[in-house]
Amino acid sequence: MKRLISTTVFLFVLGLLPAQELPAELNGFQFTTVKKLGVTPVENQNKSGTCWVYSANSFFESELMRMGKPPVNLSEMYTVHAGYLERAENYVRRQAAAAFGQGAETHDVLNIVRKYGMMPYTAYSGFPAGQDKPIHGEMEAVLKAILDAVIKMPDGKLSQQWMKAYTGALNGYMGAPPATFNVDGKPFTPQSYTQSLGLNLNDYVALTSYTHHPFYKPFVLEVSDNWSNGQFYNVPIDEFMQVADNAMNKGYSIVWASDVSEKTFSAKEGLAIWPEKSWDDLSQDEKTAVFKTPGKEKWVTQEERQRGFDELTTTDDHGMHITGLATDQNGAKYFIVKNSWGTAVNKDMGGYLYVSQSYFRCKTMSMLLHKDAIPTQIRQKLGI
Numbered sequence: 001m002k003r004l005i006s007t008t009v010f011l012f013v014l015g016l017l018p019a020q021e022l023p024a025e026l027n028g029f030q031f032t033t034v035k036k037l038g039v040t041p042v043e044n045q046n047k048s049g050t051c052w053v054y055s056a057n058s059f060f061e062s063e064l065m066r067m068g069k070p071p072v073n074l075s076e077m078y079t080v081h082a083g084y085l086e087r088a089e090n091y092v093r094r095q096a097a098a099a100f101g102q103g104a105e106t107h108d109v110l111n112i113v114r115k116y117g118m119m120p121y122t123a124y125s126g127f128p129a130g131q132d133k134p135i136h137g138e139m140e141a142v143l144k145a146i147l148d149a150v151i152k153m154p155d156g157k158l159s160q161q162w163m164k165a166y167t168g169a170l171n172g173y174m175g176a177p178p179a180t181f182n183v184d185g186k187p188f189t190p191q192s193y194t195q196s197l198g199l200n201l202n203d204y205v206a207l208t209s210y211t212h213h214p215f216y217k218p219f220v221l222e223v224s225d226n227w228s229n230g231q232f233y234n235v236p237i238d239e240f241m242q243v244a245d246n247a248m249n250k251g252y253s254i255v256w257a258s259d260v261s262e263k264t265f266s267a268k269e270g271l272a273i274w275p276e277k278s279w280d281d282l283s284q285d286e287k288t289a290v291f292k293t294p295g296k297e298k299w300v301t302q303e304e305r306q307r308g309f310d311e312l313t314t315t316d317d318h319g320m321h322i323t324g325l326a327t328d329q330n331g332a333k334y335f336i337v338k339n340s341w342g343t344a345v346n347k348d349m350g351g352y353l354y355v356s357q358s359y360f361r362c363k364t365m366s367m368l369l370h371k372d373a374i375p376t377q378i379r380q381k382l383g384i
Contacts (some may be wrong), residue, residue, distance in 0.1 A: 022326075022336065026270055028293030031354060035325040036336065037253050038065035040073065041352030044342035046133035049102030052225070053079045053341035055319035056109040056368075059255045060325065063370070064197060066251060073198070075119050077126020077134065078190070079109055081174050082116040084143060088166055092158070099227040100135050100144050105253045106319060106368045107230035110201050110215050117190025118197070123181035126174045138174040143341035146362045205374070205384060208232040208366040209240040211306045216381045221366065223316040232366050233382050237302045241361060243374050244322070244335070252373035254322040256337065257364040264290060267341055270349035274298055274358035275311050294328045305362060316365045326354060333357045356364055 024031055041063040045054050057074040064072060083104060091100045103323070127134065146169055151161045180189055187198065213219040218231035247254055259265075263279045265272040267351030269291040275282065276296045289295065324336030334354040343351040371384055 022350070022352055022354075023094075023177055026255070026348070026354065027291060029271070029354070030329040031326045031334070033183070033326050034333075035248050035251075037251060037252075038062055039321075039323045039338055040065075040071055041338055042338060042343050043076075044133055045076075045340045046135060046342075046371060048080075048134035048136040050076060050080055050134060050136070051319040051340055052104040052106055053083075053109055055321045056106050056320040057062040058338060058340070059106075059253055059368070060199060062321070063116075063199065064251045066253075067198065068196070071225060073117075073121040075124045075126065075172060078116075078119050078124045078177050079112050079178055080134075081124075081170065082112045083108060084170050085163075086112065086115075088143070088147055088163070088259075090227060092151060092162070096148060096151050099224045100147065103224070103225035103316075104141055104225075105221075105226050105228070105230055106257065107206055107208075107365075107381075108228055110204060111228060111230075116199060117192075117194040119177070119181060119188075119190045119193055120183060123183070124177045125173070128173065128175065136167070139170075140329050142173075157318065176229060203370050203372070204368055205382075206230065206232045206366055206368045207235055207243060207372050207374075208362075209235055209237045209305065210309055211302060212310070212364065215275045216383075223365065225316055225333045233384070235378060235382070237300075237305055237361060238376050240364075240367075243369070243378060244360065244367065245333075245377060246335050247369050247373035248322070248325040248335070248377050251375055252370050255368040256320045256322050256335075256360075256371075257316060257365040257367065258318060258320065258360075259308075259316070259365065260318045261315065262359075262363065263287075263361075264359065266291060267339060267345045267353060270346045270353050270360045272337075272353055272363075274300065274356060294330050294332060297332070297356055298362070300358060300362040308362065311370075315364055322355075322367075323352075335360060 040058060043054055045051055053076045057076050061072055061074060077359050089101055091098050146166050150158065150372050180187055182221060208221055213234050215236055217232050218233050220229045221232045244254060273289050275290060276298045321338040322335045323338045326334045326336055328334065335355045337355045339351050339353060341351065371379065
């Protein structure tokens, strides 16, 4: 997941901004909020493919609120910095036969936190002087060039200094994270700070729904950003939808990985929908009306989902955070989704979208959530 976007400056003042109130009317859509979960303010990943950590950190910030703890602002760039160390070693060991880029999957956040811990944004922003948002294109290119040069060493043997040189370049762009820091006057390391939060990372599981692997078993999802070969539990699409609905009803939010390349996904319009007719089959008037008033949406089958994955029309584009549930005037359900493209894309929506369950059913790659959000009978089938 590595969607890139550039938006205007977004000021994050944790604890001073109220929960986002979404408009009840959006063009010809009339929404009723059914469930709204605790969230921290929308942030801006800017010119970086770091949706995987922005969505995950937003999720964990909401998890802490669900657990009755005060809001925190976790450092995304601390996790990104550690992730570049991990993927560098993976890339070199595999002699460049592995993905190296800005994107990753949500389980990479879990793996990194287990090894490196977490820290608050106040301890580490990861931005060079004069910068308040990530810009990672040049950094990625330089880091990859270093690794490619290391792999092509002229004497056929890796030096003992390559990681030190690579880390120096990484620190040049992001700064070196501190070994210790203070929060409310108390000293912490990243590991002790993580322990103080009380999150049990073993409580979180990733799910997907595809037929090229057996159901109710975990498998390595074959997408390029899954560089660490993380596994996803596989369930039929109807049960996948049951899990998402149950999570919302029980007050658990969801990290959502999805294809966002469709014409019917629009952050500008604040909507993602899946019309009954394909975009190419719509008349110009029908295309104009798509975001103006609710229309009939397609019921997507398991076979259609699989065909989209096999034909690469459904791809792993972007990670977001599902934070609520709404219905339109016709009773159709929509997930309330928190994005990480800042608030200027659609000022009325403040960085959120309404995503129809038809779009979710068709274009979702995976989701990560607390295992207690999964219905008991499905958990039993998965053995978790």
